[in-house]
Amino acid sequence: MNKIQLRVRELKKTFNNRLVFNKLSFELNSGDRIVITGKNGSGKSTLIKILAGVLTETSGNLEYFIDDKKIDRENYYQFVGLVSPYLVLYDEFTAFENLNLFSKIRGLKISEKEINDTLNRVGLFERRNDLVRTFSSGMKQRMKYASAILHNPLVLLLDEPTSNLDLDGKNFVDELVFNFREDGIVVVATNESQDFKYGYKIINLDEYKNSNKNV
Amino acid sequence: MKVFYIFYKDFSSELRMRFALNALIMFVIVAVSTILFSIGSERAPQNVYAGMFWVIVFFSAMSGLSRAFVSEEERGTNLILSLIASPISIFAGKFFFNLVLIFFINSIIAILYLTLFQDFIIQNWNSFLLAFILGNIGIAGSSTIIAAIISKANVKGTLYPVLAFPVLLPLILMLIEITKSAMEGNPISDVNAEFMVLLSYDVVMITASVLVFDIIWRD
Numbered sequence: 514m515n516k517i518q519l520r521v522r523e524l525k526k527t528f529n530n531r532l533v534f535n536k537l538s539f540e541l542n543s544g545d546r547i548v549i550t551g552k553n554g555s556g557k558s559t560l561i562k563i564l565a566g567v568l569t570e571t572s573g574n575l576e577y578f579i580d581d582k583k584i585d586r587e588n589y590y591q592f593v594g595l596v597s598p599y600l601v602l603y604d605e606f607t608a609f610e611n612l613n614l615f616s617k618i619r620g621l622k623i624s625e626k627e628i629n630d631t632l633n634r635v636g637l638f639e640r641r642n643d644l645v646r647t648f649s650s651g652m653k654q655r656m657k658y659a660s661a662i663l664h665n666p667l668v669l670l671l672d673e674p675t676s677n678l679d680l681d682g683k684n685f686v687d688e689l690v691f692n693f694r695e696d697g698i699v700v701v702a703t704n705e706s707q708d709f710k711y712g713y714k715i716i717n718l719d720e721y722k723n724s725n726k727n728v
Numbered sequence: 729m730k731v732f733y734i735f736y737k738d739f740s741s742e743l744r745m746r747f748a749l750n751a752l753i754m755f756v757i758v759a760v761s762t763i764l765f766s767i768g769s770e771r772a773p774q775n776v777y778a779g780m781f782w783v784i785v786f787f788s789a790m791s792g793l794s795r796a797f798v799s800e801e802e803r804g805t806n807l808i809l810s811l812i813a814s815p816i817s818i819f820a821g822k823f824f825f826n827l828v829l830i831f832f833i834n835s836i837i838a839i840l841y842l843t844l845f846q847d848f849i850i851q852n853w854n855s856f857l858l859a860f861i862l863g864n865i866g867i868a869g870s871s872t873i874i875a876a877i878i879s880k881a882n883v884k885g886t887l888y889p890v891l892a893f894p895v896l897l898p899l900i901l902m903l904i905e906i907t908k909s910a911m912e913g914n915p916i917s918d919v920n921a922e923f924m925v926l927l928s929y930d931v932v933m934i935t936a937s938v939l940v941f942d943i944i945w946r947d
Contacts (some may be wrong), residue, residue: 540906567946568946587814587942599804599807600804600808605741609744614733614737617730618733618737619730620811660808
């Protein structure tokens, strides 16, 4: 079991002088689950992307520690899994090919059986040899989950986790989040009140336009 | 191996989608045909053939090498790529893809040139081939980093050649000089200075690209 810690200190993000959020600070440890909420445009997706390491903060500090060792930003991809509406998979490849490529590009030794097990877990095993471009929006959302959990990440970032999902899909998300690894961290960004159950704490980004509030 | 699989992803995708390949092949055929019909039975000086060869190479690079990054940005797949690989791996994989693509296309250009233009005669093949290899490396290196830069811009199409021209111009000028020398049959030692510039260009461009790519890639 690894011990992971996420420290966010005085995080600020602006886009072309438009303030998204300011002085955001919180700390998460292994086993924590947190919900980020706020109005449209409050910066939920922006914060998720910053936590994933694919967007740079304007100022402030974001640090991950695994077993008390600080992780460099270029290595976040090894332990972060992200599901987001902005995520687009390679639709010229099949479901299996996408996951196989992702595992190889990540440098992981993931067997064909493990890929098939992941596809089975998200309910896409029957469509594993179909091109992703033939998938419905709900199936693409399931593929995003498959790509996020394939490498057994320590940090799971979910942006609008239940969008486009049917009842089975939502049940899958419940099972994934509530049974996520004990040493992991889950961050859920959502406007849906029924998704607030995923977190022990809730951060409302509307409160971080000009304030200093620790969670 | 991570770099190889990023290259493999682009290579497989290109074979299936043929975004860059079809455009490049059509450009080469049209460009060479146009020059062939323009010259007709006239005889042009050797330096003109050398210049036209590398002009076609330059514009074929402009037609196709930006796809490596622009397609990721336009399709929205840059986010998943950021999530599964480090910036240095992404740059290296894309660079090798562009290198293979430019070698393939420029080999076709060279074969067509040698076949269709009787006055395009290479007397010193060592000189020409070394310039061909170093030139392609330089074009791939510069084009890859410029493609990464313009992929973030709103107006990508016109910006690519505008940014690439001043960066690639020194390289193209050296290549034209070496090609002229190779056509005249001069020894390699006559163009030592040009080869040193070529080699330095390749080293500097690739090193600078690796150093700045992380900043360019992240939003």
